[in-house]
Amino acid sequence: MTTTDAAYDDRLAEFVGRELVRRTVAKDAVSTAAIRTWAEAMEDTNPVLVDDAAARATGRDGVVAPATMLQAWTMRGYAATQALARGEATPGAEGFAELVALLDEGGYTSVVATDSDFEFAREVVPGDLISVEEVVEAISPEKRTGLGVGRFVTTLRTYRDAADEVVGTQRWRTLRFRPKPGSTADGAEPAPVETPEPPALRPRPAINLDNAFWFEAATEKRLVVQRCTTCSTLRHPPGPACPACGSFDWDTVPAGEKGTVHSYVVAHHPRHPAFDYPLLIALVDLPGPGGSPGTRLTTNLVDVRPEDVEIGMPVVLDWLEADDELTLPVFRPDPEGQR
Numbered sequence: 001m002t003t004t005d006a007a008y009d010d011r012l013a014e015f016v017g018r019e020l021v022r023r024t025v026a027k028d029a030v031s032t033a034a035i036r037t038w039a040e041a042m043e044d045t046n047p048v049l050v051d052d053a054a055a056r057a058t059g060r061d062g063v064v065a066p067a068t069m070l071q072a073w074t075m076r077g078y079a080a081t082q083a084l085a086r087g088e089a090t091p092g093a094e095g096f097a098e099l100v101a102l103l104d105e106g107g108y109t110s111v112v113a114t115d116s117d118f119e120f121a122r123e124v125v126p127g128d129l130i131s132v133e134e135v136v137e138a139i140s141p142e143k144r145t146g147l148g149v150g151r152f153v154t155t156l157r158t159y160r161d162a163a164d165e166v167v168g169t170q171r172w173r174t175l176r177f178r179p180k181p182g183s184t185a186d187g188a189e190p191a192p193v194e195t196p197e198p199p200a201l202r203p204r205p206a207i208n209l210d211n212a213f214w215f216e217a218a219t220e221k222r223l224v225v226q227r228c229t230t231c232s233t234l235r236h237p238p239g240p241a242c243p244a245c246g247s248f249d250w251d252t253v254p255a256g257e258k259g260t261v262h263s264y265v266v267a268h269h270p271r272h273p274a275f276d277y278p279l280l281i282a283l284v285d286l287p288g289p290g291g292s293p294g295t296r297l298t299t300n301l302v303d304v305r306p307e308d309v310e311i312g313m314p315v316v317l318d319w320l321e322a323d324d325e326l327t328l329p330v331f332r333p334d335p336e337g338q339r
């Protein structure tokens with residue numbers, strides 16, 4: 001069969017609105033011990049979770065459970081999860097087992113959770129006995145994703161207290177997909193998906209007609225500076241016209257290998273996987289020929305600790321061969337640059 005088969009689509013569509021997990025009552029009532037354990041594990045220091053007096057001072061009747069713990073009260077537990085993974089139906093979860101079997105039949109043997117949206121009706125407190133039921137809300141047509149082709153399955157879990165009042169709902173979405181060849185993902189629930197990542201490449205420079213010469217020279221490990229051929233003013237970054245005289249005529253001169261740190265920052269966040277952190281980003285002053293006004297280059301400093309960088313520090317040119325396509329100038333402390 002193929003999974004674009006209309007009959008198969010109909011069988012999946014029949015699940016929409018169906019009960020996936022019958023109403024199941026938590027094994028244990030909400031307890032201060034479980035709340036405390038959770039709060040410590042999550043490093044949640046909110047006193048209303050663990051300190052009765054602090055909770056009363058906020059107008060509550062005592063400590064409350066963390067909202068995000070709602071799902072935890074009704075978890076089926078390790079043994080039942082293992083049984084499900086082995087394909088054994090767990091009482092109350094027959095609908096779930098049937099749906100997984102149907103998805104397996106379509107080749108959608110891997111799973112990754114994509115969304116979990118909670119709505120909370122009231123705070124859960126010690127003594128509450130929580131139950132949950134789960135209904136299928138939607139199953140998408142086949143979609144092409146980065147992990148492989150698959151279908152998004154959206155379910156609605158409704159959490160109630162012992163008086164049948166809704167305390168919260170959870171819209172839960174998973175992607176059930178066909179693993180790409182070579183993937184190690186299997187059909188276990190909820191299997192983590194392993195996607196080997198190629199090493200991250202440095203972001204590509206935005207190359208245009210005005211700056212291409214500079215990056216081409218860098219590929220050959222030549223650091224060049226643009227020079228106006230009308231008035232001899234140097235300029236960087238590259239541009240089409242001379243800022244001093246407006247001329248469009250230019251050539252380039254070698255920049256020399258020595259400079260000084262004009263200013264710098266230490267970047268910590270946000271992190272890009274192609275860079276090592278802490279990342280030193282510097283403005284390096286490059287002198288002009290024969291003592292004429294020079295230019296200033298935005299670059300990275302290498303082989304130096306952030307705490308050892310100083311404004312005015314002499315630095316010397318080096319080259320970073322980032323990958324097959326990208327070679328960039330960087331600067332390191334100048335061993336001859338005694339000040």
Ligand SMILES: [Zn+2]
Pocket residue numbers: 228229230231232233242243244245246247
């Ligand atoms: Zn000029």
